[in-house]
Amino acid sequence: MPDMAAAQGRQRLTQPGGLPVAAPGEVLVWTDGACRGNPGPGGWAAVICWEDGVVEEHSGGLPLTTNNIMEMTAALEGLGAIPPGSRVCVVTDSRYLHDGMTSWMAGWKRRGWRTAAGDPVKNKELWLALAAAVAAHERVRWHWVKGHLGHPLNERADELAVAAAEGAATSARMA
Secondary structure, eight states: OOOOHTTOOOOOOOOOOOOOOHHHHHHHHEEEESSSSSSEEEEEEEEEETTTTEEEEEEEEEEEEEHHHHHHHHOOOOOOOOOOOOOEEEEESSSHHHHIIIIHHHHHTTTSSSSSSSOOOOTTTHHHHHHHHHTTEEEEEEEESSSSSHHHEEEEEHHHHHHHHHHHHHHHHHH
């Protein structure tokens, strides 16, 4: 059976197994966050795959944070490392980040930054910062992948985030 996307002149943006494929002119940003304890020392990482094949690695950490904050920070830092007006695909293994950016945020805004249960949205400042970072680009696509299945770029983002969390823990102990 022919590939319907190809038959209609559109590009398939996922590979078998659900891994993303960059659209023409699109930068892939693989992100991850890690936390030793929750809250605890945490780290974030963004692996940026430019269209020309160059790969950049960015990471950092905080001495006291949460895993969700680190997941969001990874995306925010990754988007911030790309020139405004770019086309980007952010790849995350965090349902919290993916679903927040692709479906929940619209409802939060309608409800005055309250959840469906009426509670204040956690991490509102980071959600607003992410919305501003997205608005600075021509297009941002969000892609969720299941973590720890052996994809080299997902695993590399995880390694960097874990190392940054370890560094934050060491710095916190020395302070």
